[in-house]
Amino acid sequence: DGPEPALIMDILETELRFIEERHKRGQRLMRTLGWNWALFGVIGVVLLLISRADDVSTGIELVSQAVYPLFHAGLLAGLIGWPFARKLAEYSKQEMLIKRMIIEGIMAIQAGDNPRIIEHKLSVFVEPRLRPSGEEKPKAAPTPAPAEDEGLAEKVAAFADERRELLLRMVRETVQEHEGDEEQKAAVEEMVGKVEKGEMELTALLAALDGKVLRSVMEKVKNPPPPLLAQMRALEAKFAFGNFVELADNQIQMLLREIDQRDLVVALKGASPEVLEKFLGNMSERVRTFITEEIGLAHASPEEIFMTQVRIVAVVYRHAERGEIELPAG
Known part of the structure; x- marks a missing residue:
C-alpha cells in the first residue's frame, strides 16, 4: 500500500526488539532457578553443619550427609536450570537470525531489487555449506499453446525446417556484404553456427541482426509464410x-x-x-x-x-x- 521504507523498517525493528526481550525473560528465569537451586544446596549444607556442630564424633557421617543437598542442588542446576537457559539463548539467536533475514528480504523486495541480488544478499545469513550452489533449477514444463496458436507454430516450424540452410546462408552473405564492425560480424557468424547445431533459436538470430541486414535478408526470402513474415516485420522495428x-x-x-x-x-x-x-x-x-x-x-x-x-x-x-x-x- 505504498508506506515509506523507513516506516516499514521501524515497525519490523520494534517487533524484533520486543521478541528478543521476551526471549531474554525466559532465559533469566531458567538461570535464576539454576542459581537458586545451587544456593539452596549450600544453605542446606550450612544448616546441617550448624545443627551438628556439637557432635564431633561423627565427622565421616556428617560429610556423607552434607553431600546429599549439594548433589541434588547440582543435579537440578546443572541438568535443568543452566542448560535450559543456554538452549533458550541458542534458539533465540537462531530465531533472530531468521527474522533479520526476513526483514532484509522484505526491504529488498520493497526497494525493487533484482531477485538474484536478493538471493545473494540473503545467502550471507546462511552457513557456506548450506548456501545455494548457484546451479540452474530445472525448468518448468512449457504451458501448452492455445488451440488457435497451434497452426501458427506448425507453419513457422515447417518453414524453419525446409529453408533453414537457405536462410542461414542468406544471413552469412548479407552480413559480409554490409559494412560494419568486424567483431560484430564474427559474433553473428558464431550465432549462425549455434543455430546450425541446434544450440540457438532461429528467431533469436534474426533478433540480433542489424536492421539493414534484416531488411536485406527479407528481400531475398521469396514468399515466406505470413507467420514468419509477421515475426520478421516486428524484428525490423529493431529494438537494440x-x-x-x-x-x-x-x-x-x-x-x-x-x-x-x-x-x-x-x-x-x-x-x-x-x-x-x-x-x-x-x-x-x-x-x-x-x-x-x-x-x-x-x-x-x-x-x-x-x-x-x-x-x-x-x-x-x-x-x-x-x-x-x-x-x-x-
Whole structure:
C-alpha cells in the first residue's frame, strides 16, 4: 500500500526488539532457578553443619550427609536450570537470525531489487555449506499453446525446417556484404553456427541482426509464410540494446526482475553512458553500488558483451510478444 521504507523498517525493528526481550525473560528465569537451586544446596549444607556442630564424633557421617543437598542442588542446576537457559539463548539467536533475514528480504523486495541480488544478499545469513550452489533449477514444463496458436507454430516450424540452410546462408552473405564492425560480424557468424547445431533459436538470430541486414535478408526470402513474415516485420522495428533509454522506468524495473545479474553486469560493461544511467537509475542505492563495483571488476571481450546484450534484448521481445512492452518505433 505504498508506506515509506523507513516506516516499514521501524515497525519490523520494534517487533524484533520486543521478541528478543521476551526471549531474554525466559532465559533469566531458567538461570535464576539454576542459581537458586545451587544456593539452596549450600544453605542446606550450612544448616546441617550448624545443627551438628556439637557432635564431633561423627565427622565421616556428617560429610556423607552434607553431600546429599549439594548433589541434588547440582543435579537440578546443572541438568535443568543452566542448560535450559543456554538452549533458550541458542534458539533465540537462531530465531533472530531468521527474522533479520526476513526483514532484509522484505526491504529488498520493497526497494525493487533484482531477485538474484536478493538471493545473494540473503545467502550471507546462511552457513557456506548450506548456501545455494548457484546451479540452474530445472525448468518448468512449457504451458501448452492455445488451440488457435497451434497452426501458427506448425507453419513457422515447417518453414524453419525446409529453408533453414537457405536462410542461414542468406544471413552469412548479407552480413559480409554490409559494412560494419568486424567483431560484430564474427559474433553473428558464431550465432549462425549455434543455430546450425541446434544450440540457438532461429528467431533469436534474426533478433540480433542489424536492421539493414534484416531488411536485406527479407528481400531475398521469396514468399515466406505470413507467420514468419509477421515475426520478421516486428524484428525490423529493431529494438537494440541502446533503445533501453526509450523504455519507461516501470518497464525497466519489470525487466530487471528477470535479467540474470551476471548478464546485466557484462552487458552494461559495454553500454553507453545513457543506457548505463537508465538501468542504474531504476535500482536501489545498495544494488546500484554493488552493480557499479561489479562492472568495474568485470572482464569481457567485445564478442561476449555483444552476445550478452542480445540475450537481454531477447527478454524484451518475449515481453513485447505478450503485450507487456510496446517496442519504440524504429
